[in-house]
Amino acid sequence: MDFEPSPIQRERCAEISAAVLERFAEHETSTDPEQVRLAWKDAAAAGLTGLCVSQEYGGAGLRALDTALALEAFGRSCTDMGLVFGVAAHLLSCAVPVQDFGTAAAKELLAGMAAGDVVAGNAMTEDEAGSDIGRIRSTATLTDEGYVLHGEKSFVSNGPISDVFVTYAVTDPTAGFLGVSAFAVPRELDGVVVGEPLRKMGLDGCLAARVRFEGCVVPAEYLLGSEGGGGAIFQHSMAWERGVLFAGYLGQMARQLAECVDHANNRRQFGQKIGGFQAVSHKIARMRQRLESARLMLYRACWLLDQGRTDVVAIAMAKTAVSEAAIANSLDAMQLFGSMGYLVDAGIEGQLRDSLPTTIFSGTTEIQMELIARGTGL
Numbered sequence: 001m002d003f004e005p006s007p008i009q010r011e012r013c014a015e016i017s018a019a020v021l022e023r024f025a026e027h028e029t030s031t032d033p034e035q036v037r038l039a040w041k042d043a044a045a046a047g048l049t050g051l052c053v054s055q056e057y058g059g060a061g062l063r064a065l066d067t068a069l070a071l072e073a074f075g076r077s078c079t080d081m082g083l084v085f086g087v088a089a090h091l092l093s094c095a096v097p098v099q100d101f102g103t104a105a106a107k108e109l110l111a112g113m114a115a116g117d118v119v120a121g122n123a124m125t126e127d128e129a130g131s132d133i134g135r136i137r138s139t140a141t142l143t144d145e146g147y148v149l150h151g152e153k154s155f156v157s158n159g160p161i162s163d164v165f166v167t168y169a170v171t172d173p174t175a176g177f178l179g180v181s182a183f184a185v186p187r188e189l190d191g192v193v194v195g196e197p198l199r200k201m202g203l204d205g206c207l208a209a210r211v212r213f214e215g216c217v218v219p220a221e222y223l224l225g226s227e228g229g230g231g232a233i234f235q236h237s238m239a240w241e242r243g244v245l246f247a248g249y250l251g252q253m254a255r256q257l258a259e260c261v262d263h264a265n266n267r268r269q270f271g272q273k274i275g276g277f278q279a280v281s282h283k284i285a286r287m288r289q290r291l292e293s294a295r296l297m298l299y300r301a302c303w304l305l306d307q308g309r310t311d312v313v314a315i316a317m318a319k320t321a322v323s324e325a326a327i328a329n330s331l332d333a334m335q336l337f338g339s340m341g342y343l344v345d346a347g348i349e350g351q352l353r354d355s356l357p358t359t360i361f362s363g364t365t366e367i368q369m370e371l372i373a374r375g376t377g378l
């Protein structure tokens, strides 16, 4: 068992941190789609939009653990967690299934995705199908021209700026799990209607929208895998998203911890630094312990993925550990900063708002507990 990152991993992370700091030191999170696209260009220039895309398509060809380390470095050095989340979702729930299941024609999208010119959004959730994705009602019917898609997806991260959607629709209503198929749908196709950006609590730098398919004809070559394979493809992409995406939050937690230590060492009350009060120092100790235990679980889940062992329980435990730690640490950071933490400019309240959805997206904590319980013999 070796817990040391290799020299290559260290060097890569240092390079990413330097590249991110260079481009994002003055960056201000924006909800203007044009500004968000510009931020993607900077992320692309730092090599982040193609981390796990094969080198054949201009990506870095990283596997799960190395992608996680890179996303952690991104989250450590960039305060725009919406951007970190959006880039990670583009990679893990979109590039991964296109790369692993796409036809040659679908894989042609990958070069643009790696370069950050083609932004991708994952479109699974529907109004009546959140945790229960078996209830999706979008349909895809094969005709001579291709698959005709009808349906509406309710929460698509990156949606307003996406050039392609990875989506799922029912091709055989009698076949249950085996009746769902996956598609890559270029936005330019007729019948793709993207709604206005949704108003959200946080992750401002990642715009989200509803996406409707109104008789959109998708060429058959954009079917991912085989007809009926969509359920398994979604599970594969979720293993990558749940296992790897949350590394960005490890980065946020590390940055936040450093800010809290600095504040506790410099803020003085009752004639001494507040870090001298045990109630404050133990809060910081607890934050570090949560960060490091979540980090170990995430690294292990990613390592298992790289061994070809998709361990659903390890991934669910890591996802839960990171998301709950991100929220608990953000609440502690707010308390530690006092009234300053409540003001927008200090950035601390934003960390809390960006952390709160982590126990919802990529499968809620309650669903992760179900997976863990089932894998534990219940």
Ligand SMILES: Cc1cc2nc3c(=O)[nH]c(=O)nc-3n(C[C@H](O)[C@H](O)[C@H](O)COP(=O)(O)OP(=O)(O)OC[C@H]3O[C@@H](n4cnc5c(N)ncnc54)[C@H](O)[C@@H]3O)c2cc1C
Binding pocket: 089, 121, 122, 123, 124, 125, 129, 130, 131, 132, 155, 156, 157, 158, 203, 357, 360, 361, 362, 363, 364, 365, 366, 367, 370
């Ligand atoms: C920031 C953010 C980004 C997102 N991005 C995307 C995206 O890019 N693409 C996409 O397709 N979707 C996206 N989603 C949607 C996300 O996948 C869903 O919100 C999530 O799957 C939960 O579905 P729901 O919101 O409908 O909640 P529901 O499924 O309605 O759940 C409501 C509550 O009931 C609980 N519950 C439900 N079923 C069970 C059960 N069997 N046992 C115990 N408890 C249960 C849940 O845990 C939850 O607490 C995003 C969501 C957020 C918040």
